Amino acid sequence: MPEPLIRIANLYKIFGKTPETVLPLVQNGQSKDTLLAETGHTIGLRDINLTVEKGEVFVVMGLSGSGKSTLIRHLNRLIEPTTGSIHVGETDVLALNQESLEAFRRHKLSMVFQRFALLPHRTVLENVAFGLTIREIAKDERDTQARVWIERVGLAGYEDQFPAQLSGGQQQRVGLARALCTNPEILLMDEAFSALDPLIRSEMQQQLIGLQKDLQKTVLFITHDLDEALRIGDRIAILKDGEISQVGTPDEILENPADDYVAAFVRDVRRAP
Ligand SMILES: Nc1ncnc2c1ncn2[C@@H]1O[C@H](COP(=O)(O)OP(=O)(O)OP(=O)(O)O)[C@@H](O)[C@H]1O
Ligand SMILES: [Mg+2]
Structure with missing residues (x-):
């Protein structure tokens, strides 16, 4: 039903x-x-x-x-x-x-934007974990969850890069991982x-x-x-x-x-x- x-x-x-x-x-x-x-x-x-x-x-x-x-x-x-x-x-x-x-x-709910809206001075890992930061979840736990989503969207290995170092498609994968990370x-x-x-x-x-x-x-x-x-x-x-x-x-x-x-x-x- x-x-x-x-x-x-x-x-x-x-x-x-x-x-x-x-x-x-x-x-x-x-x-x-x-x-x-x-x-x-x-x-x-x-x-x-x-x-x-x-x-x-x-x-x-x-x-x-x-x-x-x-x-x-x-x-x-x-x-x-x-x-x-x-x-x-x-x-x-x-x-x-x-x-x-x-x-x-x-x-x-989470929003994914057309222009990615990533934080330019934060790494991929920090961007993806961001939604959890404002939820006051311990850093280890945040990072573990963020890594799972980074892997899921095919960006394993890019955790420490900054948004400007990524292509548009990769940046949008970060946007998607960030949105999904808060479940x-x-x-x-x-x-x-x-x-x-x-x-x-x-x-x-x-x-x-x-x-x-x-x-x-x-x-x-x-x-x-x-x-x-x-x-x-x-x-x-x-x-x-x-x-x-x-x-x-x-x-x-x-x-x-x-x-x-x-x-x-x-x-x-x-x-x-
Ligand atoms: N803050 C606002 N003040 C006045 N008019 C607005 C405002 N926001 C949207 N509108 C008007 O409302 C209508 C719908 O706009 P909206 O941005 O929702 O369209 P859209 O379908 O998302 O367009 P696009 O594909 O260009 O993003 C338009 O006529 C727009 O001019
Ligand atoms: Mg619109």
């Missing part, structure tokens, strides 16, 4: 001076362009409803500006919604106070592979798929590339102007695109060699 882990309901995010005052317009279907022209507010997300199951790789895909980063940043409340609800397991994420939010961020239930990956060369990128996709076979994490993965989405996603949500156009398995998306926007992505993938 699938078990929902992340549940997002009726989520709206409007950027601007007084989001609450324009919310009714957005709820009544005001277009993103018109809202911006008439009120100076930008629709980030409109009425997002989705569930992500435990152990699933759930991909959110869409063009630049469609709201992908806005959506993923709600999960750890780097962004606060205008209205809506977010649950992770039994936790009502929007009800967490500062202290429980920090604990939630530290234990439940989070959920991995948030915002365009994590988008800055990499095509060959390295497809190696990283394979690595993630391989790791996922053993680890069965719940992964929320953002990309603007349908090809990547189809490769790694169990299900894919397609975002357009802050709204979900379609949620489906790779086969469902390919065989039954819900609208012209989705169909255009599918045509692009089919055309690729």
Whole structure:
């Protein structure tokens, strides 16, 4: 039986001076362009409803500006919604106070960033162990765990190197090892592979798929590339102007695109060699 882990309901995010005052317009279907022209507010997300199951790789895909980063940043409340609800397991994420939010961020989820976001003056080992440092775990224990993950992502031997001494792909392996080292239930990956060369990128996709076979994490993965989405996603949500156009398995998306926007992505993938 699938078990929902992340549940997002009726989520709206409007950027601007007084989001609450324009919310009714957005709820009544005001277009993103018109809202911006008439009120100076930008629709980030409109009425997002989705569930992500435990152990699933759930991909959110869409063009630049469609709201992908806005959506993923709600999960750890780097962004606060205008209205809506977010649950992770039994936790009502929007009800967490500062202290429980920090604990939630530290234990439940980890983020892998597009530009790696490594600490430049720390070694690979120190970078990977970093999430454990702020958990006050003894150094020996931290290092032992960090070494396990460094090995897992194929970087054994690089423990004492600094990020600048590594290639982009290697740096992103460090980012992945760092995220996994705290043993989070959920991995948030915002365009994590988008800055990499095509060959390295497809190696990283394979690595993630391989790791996922053993680890069965719940992964929320953002990309603007349908090809990547189809490769790694169990299900894919397609975002357009802050709204979900379609949620489906790779086969469902390919065989039954819900609208012209989705169909255009599918045509692009089919055309690729
Ligand atoms: N802090 C902000 N203030 C105002 N508008 C914002 C802010 N953050 C995002 N937006 C707007 O919200 C919309 C969604 O942006 P978002 O960054 O989520 O898109 P994205 O799908 O991640 O794009 P990309 O692929 O370029 O990263 C855009 O129209 C953007 O201009
Ligand atoms: Mg983004």
